[in-house]
Amino acid sequence: MAVVVGTTVRTIDWDEGDAATGPAVAVIDQRALPGTFRVRRLATVDALVDAVADLTVRGAPALGAAGALGVALAVRRHPDDADRVRAEAERVAAVRPTAVNLRRGVERALARLDDGPGAVVAEACALLDEDEATNRRLGHRTADLVTQLCGDRPLRLLTHCNSGALAAVTWGTGLGAIRELAARGQVAEVLACETRPLLQGARLTVWELAQMGVAHRLLVDAAAASAMARGLVDAVVVGADRIAANGDTANKIGTYALACAAAHHGIPVLVVAPESTVDHTTASGAGIVVEERAPDEVRAVAGVPVAPPDTPVYNPAFDVTPAALLAAVVTESATFRHGAWARAALPA
Ligand code: MRU
Numbered sequence: 247m248a249v250v251v252g253t254t255v256r257t258i259d260w261d262e263g264d265a266a267t268g269p270a271v272a273v274i275d276q277r278a279l280p281g282t283f284r285v286r287r288l289a290t291v292d293a294l295v296d297a298v299a300d301l302t303v304r305g306a307p308a309l310g311a312a313g314a315l316g317v318a319l320a321v322r323r324h325p326d327d328a329d330r331v332r333a334e335a336e337r338v339a340a341v342r343p344t345a346v347n348l349r350r351g352v353e354r355a356l357a358r359l360d361d362g363p364g365a366v367v368a369e370a371c372a373l374l375d376e377d378e379a380t381n382r383r384l385g386h387r388t389a390d391l392v393t394q395l396c397g398d399r400p401l402r403l404l405t406h407c408n409s410g411a412l413a414a415v416t417w418g419t420g421l422g423a424i425r426e427l428a429a430r431g432q433v434a435e436v437l438a439c440e441t442r443p444l445l446q447g448a449r450l451t452v453w454e455l456a457q458m459g460v461a462h463r464l465l466v467d468a469a470a471a472s473a474m475a476r477g478l479v480d481a482v483v484v485g486a487d488r489i490a491a492n493g494d495t496a497n498k499i500g501t502y503a504l505a506c507a508a509a510h511h512g513i514p515v516l517v518v519a520p521e522s523t524v525d526h527t528t529a530s531g532a533g534i535v536v537e538e539r540a541p542d543e544v545r546a547v548a549g550v551p552v553a554p555p556d557t558p559v560y561n562p563a564f565d566v567t568p569a570a571l572l573a574a575v576v577t578e579s580a581t582f583r584h585g586a587w588a589r590a591a592l593p594a
Contacts, residue, residue: 256415258303258311260318260371261287269322269367271315273303276412280453291320291334298341298348301444305413306345306487306523307377313338313351314370321363328359343535344496344564345487346525377415380520381422383578387590388423388518389430391574391581392481395514400434401427401480404470407441407498408450409485409518420485420518421454423576428460436462437479439470441498443543443561467500471507482508486519486575493569493582494531499562505571514573521577531566539563 261272270287271294278284286302288294294316297303303312316338317331324330339352354373358365392401407413409420418425427433436455441447448464455462465473473479482504488496495501495517508515528534541559546552569575575582580589 255285256374257305257308257412258315258415259374260315260367263287263289269319271312271319273297273312274412275302276304276450277302279412280449288319290323291316291338294319295337295341298338304446305408306347306485307381307414307419307520308412309342309345310347310351310522311370311374311377311415313348313353314355314373315351317352317355317359318363318367318370321359321366325363331359332356342537342563344537345523347487347520347522350522374415377520378417380578381414381417381419382426384419384518384520384576385417385422385426387578387581388483388516388576389426389432391576392423392427392483392514392516393430393432395573396480398432401432402435402437402478403427403433404437404439404473404479404482404504405451406439406447406467406470406482406484406501406504408446408454410451410454412450412454413485418454418485419520420483420516421451423483423516423518424460425458428458433460436460437470437473438462438464439467439500439504440464441500442467443539443547445548446498467503470504471510474507474511474513479508479511479513481573482513482515484515484517486517486523487564488528488534489517489519489524489575489582490528490530490534491524491526492530493572493575493585493587494534495567495569495572495575496531496534496536496564497567499565502565502567502571505567509571515567515571516573517567517575519575519577521579524575524577524580531568534566536566537563 270289320334339349358369410418
């Protein structure tokens with residue numbers, strides 16, 4: 247059977263293992279893509295923390311799963327030491343501060359600690375099991391809204407970073423919505439920004455689009471505004487790492503610049519994310535902590551130095567796009583438009 251991410255294999259999963267191996271968290275190694283497809287078994291919290299830090303596993307919903315499974319791993323290794331489990335859980339939650347799903351995943355699993363290791367593992371696995379239905383629903387809702395905004399016709403969509411199955415457990419958020427639009431025959435082409443410095447667009451989104459059989463072209467981030475000016479973009483569709491109560495949205499660095507250019511050209515920008523990415527305790531984008539990453543990510547491209555070794559670097563992993571620049575934020579159960587959240591009717 248062909249391995250198709252988002253349909254036949256999960257990006258991140260619990261692996262119970264056997265008496266010899268013990269349990270582990272199984273992850274698709276996103277650093278090896280697109281050249282090599284391999285699954286890594288992370289059997290310790292240390293290994294999981296390293297994999298989150300170095301982006302072996304990445305993307306907001308996938309990080310939520312990593313957080314919950316990190317607690318599951320800790321409780322299975324230290325079943326009689328709740329303090330140790332809590333300390334390990336905090337270590338996992340703190341690795342990447344912007345993507346709120348990571349800490350939420352940790353907290354959800356940790357809340358079952360008093361019920362024993364089995365309950366913690368079951369809660370973590372439940373979070374993973376919910377991912378596909380959530381993503382399919384927000385994809386449907388986004389596709390309906392895009393149709394309303396842009397018409398029922400083949401569209402040219404621009405996306406940034408990777409919000410596909412690789413960024414979730416399955417299916418994807420922003421790219422999941424594009425998958426849904428493609429299934430409806432409404433995608434003429436996807437323009438995928440390469441997404442410097444770590445090239446999640448070039449390495450991961452393009453790989454997923456090829457798997458999906460969706461027409462696409464790769465462009466350098468700096469070409470996006472000119473693509474808009476030349477009429478090549480009908481809508482921008484992206485994911486999110488944290489959405490404040492007022493709709494301000496943290497996503498991969500470069501999203502804000504795309505939104506500024508899109509506003510200039512009257513092109514709608516849609517943010518697509520699960521409710522678990524909405525942080526109603528943070529009033530606005532000003533309260534979102536933006537992760538700064540290592541200088542060498544910018545001084546090199548795919549490991550090849552492109553700047554003098556000690557060049558000072560500014561390397562925020564994310565930026566915050568003001569809600570005023572967004573046509574909508576769409577979750578599985580709500581839509582933020584025109585400055586307010588509207589709850590959706592429950593599915594039949
Ligand atoms: O640094 P990354 O690769 O984890 O950043 C990921 C993004 O910015 C994605 O666009 C975001 O998590 C939405 S994915 C569902």
